[in-house]
Amino acid sequence: MKQLLTMLALFPLVAAGLFAQGGDPVIQDLRVDVIYLSSDYLQGRETGTEGERLAAQYIATRFEELGLEPRGDKATFFQEFSAVVKSNPHAAAGETRTARNVVGFIDNKAPQTVVIGAHYDHLGHGISGSLYTGEPAIHNGADDNASGVAGLFRIAKALKEKKLKKNNYLFIAFSGEELGLFGSKYFVEHPTLEWGKINYMLNMDMIGRLDSVLVVSGTGTSPAWEEALLSIPRDGFTVKKTQSGMGPSDHASFYLNDRPVLHFFTGQHGDYHKPSDDSELVNYAGMEKVTRYMLQLIAAVDRKGRLEFTKTKDEQEGRQAAQFKVSLGVMPDYVYQGEGLRIDGVTDGRPAQVAGLQKGDILIQMGELPIKDIYDYMEGLAKFEKGQTTKVILLRGGERVEKEVTF
Ligand SMILES: [Zn+2]
Structure with missing residues (x-):
């Protein structure tokens, strides 16, 4: 003390x-x-x-x-x-x-x-x-x-x-x-x-x-x-x-x-x-x-006593995203309970910000893939290469908004 x-x-x-x-x-x-x-x-x-x-x-x-x-x-x-x-x-x-x-x-x-x-x-x-x-x-x-x-x-x-x-x-x-x-x-x-x-x-x-x-x-x-x-x-x-x-x-x-x-x-x-x-x-x-x-x-x-260990289906999360070839430059809202990926922040100069995505947007589709949660989003990211452009669909204040993102 x-x-x-x-x-x-x-x-x-x-x-x-x-x-x-x-x-x-x-x-x-x-x-x-x-x-x-x-x-x-x-x-x-x-x-x-x-x-x-x-x-x-x-x-x-x-x-x-x-x-x-x-x-x-x-x-x-x-x-x-x-x-x-x-x-x-x-x-x-x-x-x-x-x-x-x-x-x-x-x-x-x-x-x-x-x-x-x-x-x-x-x-x-x-x-x-x-x-x-x-x-x-x-x-x-x-x-x-x-x-x-x-x-x-x-x-x-x-x-x-x-x-x-x-x-x-x-x-x-x-x-x-x-x-x-x-x-x-x-x-x-x-x-x-x-x-x-x-x-x-x-x-x-x-x-x-x-x-x-x-x-x-x-x-x-x-x-x-x-x-x-x-x-x-x-x-x-x-x-x-x-x-x-x-x-x-x-x-x-x-x-x-x-x-x-x-x-x-x-x-x-x-x-x-x-x-x-x-x-x-x-x-x-x-x-x-x-x-x-x-x-x-x-x-x-x-x-x-000793707790039994079980392996889980290892979804990619957070920093693990670094393993992908591309990233959007958004911060996912991990506590969001609804459908889609709610964006808690966008990083300046990264693809999401360049495409006009904003904090509070809810990402519901990337290319052809519907995004129901963060795991769909991670799965979606794995499908893209650097330089590729894709359509994304967002909910912004209840409205559907379409944007083109270039990775
Ligand atoms: Zn920490």
């Missing part, structure tokens, strides 16, 4: 504002953690930079304060690895940097261990992956993913106090995620405890914008999930489940190594990967609800 206070002393104004607010102590802790991690002081937490190191130090300090054991390299909280940073995704060579995962352990002397993870790196001043087209600016990444890291502390604190002793718990704050899941890939290849003992993995990536829907992905990765999820009462939100264990975040690394996974996500928004993803836009009470929901899930499967 002393170290933590010293760190917060670097932010007298932030700290004073925080401690003056009072209220629910759980929500208060979530707020303090998100505000620190997404402050300008950490310069956007770019992998392998000083801002990343400061964030890692804060996380280690919080783990220690919560009574977690160090479980990184050589009895420290840190696990070092190399990450390749490219100036743009098409650059042939990149710069190799040293990055670090932060790993803490609750040892209940149980035969198996649950991994709870969240990445803490972000886009610095706007490295590859940024959707911002202005002058370089600090990308604070409050929702992406200071929110998930704050969630780790909340869950760790609760699990230290609860009587759920049938599993050990390994908490990992991953780095290198934004550059391509470097930290989680490194961990699954170099686990700091016996890999065979790892039961399942829960990932939090962007849990700070709860509105009315919580997206839970990976429900097909174990037969245990459906039943467990049904047993948990909802607190003012609905749960949108998707089966696939693949996806654009760290749970995919565990799924690909045959572990049941779930990813918790409160949905896409216009500040995603932009400097405006700031702490004042975070729903802290919503984060409390999401993490409480996860704790209820952990309790629901506590006595089930």
Whole structure:
């Protein structure tokens, strides 16, 4: 705690504002953690930079304060690895940097261990992956993913106090995620405890914008999930489940190594990967609800021992789209429940924007292929080559609109 206070002393104004607010102590802790991690002081937490190191130090300090054991390299909280940073995704060579995962352990002397993870790196001043087209600016990444890291502390604190002793718990704050899941890939290849003992993995990536829907992905990765999820009462939100264990975040690394996974996500928004993803836009009470929901899930499967792993039909999602020869340059709305693909944002200068597609449009047809959901859209993309032109049909304010898109 002393170290933590010293760190917060670097932010007298932030700290004073925080401690003056009072209220629910759980929500208060979530707020303090998100505000620190997404402050300008950490310069956007770019992998392998000083801002990343400061964030890692804060996380280690919080783990220690919560009574977690160090479980990184050589009895420290840190696990070092190399990450390749490219100036743009098409650059042939990149710069190799040293990055670090932060790993803490609750040892209940149980035969198996649950991994709870969240990445803490972000886009610095706007490295590859940024959707911002202005002058370089600090990308604070409050929702992406200071929110998930704050969630780790909340869950760790609760699990230290609860009587759920049938599993050990390994908490990992991953780095290198934004550059391509470097930290989680490194961990699954170099686990700091016996890999065979790892039961399942829960990932939090962007849990700070709860509105009315919580997206839970990976429900097909174990037969245990459906039943467990049904047993948990909802607190003012609905749960949108998707089966696939693949996806654009760290749970995919565990799924690909045959572990049941779930990813918790409160949905896409216009500040995603932009400097405006700031702490004042975070729903802290919503984060409390999401993490409480996860704790209820952990309790629901506590006595089930090792969860059975099942492979899912691996739909292409999110960052996986990079494997396609073409892309539209749109941000899909992952929480949209209706038919079609609702567009949450378009990137300047990319095919969708050039063709006149707009935020809020619902894509219902590409070429001859009707688009009922994001998976049809991914399937559709795979059919096109660069330079090809196709007709797309959209719903805009209820009207059908036709556009020509050139990839
Ligand atoms: Zn993220």
